[in-house]
Amino acid sequence: MSFVSQSQANSFNHEQLEKVMQQALVSSADNTDGENASYIPYLASVPSDLAGLAFVSVHGDEIVLQDADFKFAIESISKVMTLALVLEQSGAEDLHSKVGAEPTGMPFNSVLALELHQGKPLTPLVNAGAIATVSMVEAYNCEDRWQQILAFQSQLANSNIELSQAVNQSEQSTNTHNRAIALLLESSGCIYSEPMQACDVYTRQCSTLFNTLELARVGATLANGGLNPSSGKQLIQPENIPHILAEMMMEGLYDTSGDWAYDVGLPSKSGVGGGLLTVIPNVGALAAFSPRLDPFGNSVRGQQMIKQVAQTMGWNLFSSQQH
Structure with missing residues (x-):
């Protein structure tokens, strides 16, 4: 059926x-x-x-x-929600041109997948593409970007979604690999805010x-x-x-x-x-x-x-x- x-x-x-x-x-x-x-x-x-x-x-x-x-x-389910937010703000064509829509065939945190495609992420649902997608949220600064993402999560859940300080601290202290990915995105011109701020907000969105x-x-x-x-x-x-x-x-x-x-x-x-x-x-x-x-x-x-x-x-x- x-x-x-x-x-x-x-x-x-x-x-x-x-x-x-x-x-x-x-x-x-x-x-x-x-x-x-x-x-x-x-x-x-x-x-x-x-x-x-x-x-x-x-x-x-x-x-x-x-x-x-x-x-x-x-x-990583947060990636879907931020993808939706950026589609609403920027439209499908802009997102597709900057992030893409192809499976990588590699692990979700792969650096090699970036290197093989000249630093461009292939999908918003792996870490590189998700960090780039976060950077596309139209915001005045890092905190505004984060508050928009948190508010959108709450609207989708029809509930007051909150950041877990324990999860966030645990993840921020172990996200060296993602910080490296953010810098690689910057080196190829494929990130659209300050890279460490984008990585920070990405880590927070995963910690709700x-x-x-x-x-x-x-x-x-x-x-x-x-x-x-x-x-x-x-x-x-x-x-x-x-x-x-x-x-x-x-x-x-x-x-x-x-x-x-x-x-x-x-x-x-x-x-x-x-x-x-x-x-x-x-x-x-x-x-x-x-x-x-x-x-x-x-x-x-x-x-x-x-x-x-x-x-x-x-x-x-x-x-x-x-x-």
Whole structure:
């Protein structure tokens, strides 16, 4: 079944979905594969057995299960939100010309990917492209840039999103590699504010805390043509949604994005804090949280839960029907 029509969203069965989500939580409960991110000390300390699952429909209906109220570091999922903000301010053509829209085929923090392409980042969803995207936010200074990003995260989540000082301190003290990336971007003319300030704001945007429900509201906004179904506010213009979802499909799970598209067929974005967001256009969004990660930085149980739900519900953008 292909989810492209509003009529399919209107006929959606939430009772069935809640049962399917509960089954996915139970099925993944014994999965102890992977481990917490250890290169950021704060993330290593999060209890590894936590698991939350949430769904928000394009009508604002919510399903919240297990540890969905636990606040976790949003990490790289923040890249999607800042991408949306810059698309609103600068437009798709400007962003595409400065950052690009191609999978790198390399790790999310790769310096080699920059060197191979003359210092130009290929996608806003790897670190180099995300730092460049942050630098494109139209702002008076560093603090204005940060406040705009934080406010936009709060609008998307329909909640008061806050910076975790503990996460930020942990990340700022270990972000030498990202600072080097920012300087490489400067050397190639591919950063649009002072590079260390862009890196600082990028690190802060990754250090905010979301729970699984708030993350699902972000995805539901993307599923609903940019209108947040929880607040009723138009936050993203409809013409920018396809660009965001395309980036998520191509690079949302880093090195395993192609496998995810092959098996699940839905635009998604992971973060090393254990979050995973999946958008079902015109229907809603699933969000999962579980901190143990695979070698590529994606939540192990999060992937298992969302894959099971999506396949059971028949959600896949690449499916078609006979006519």
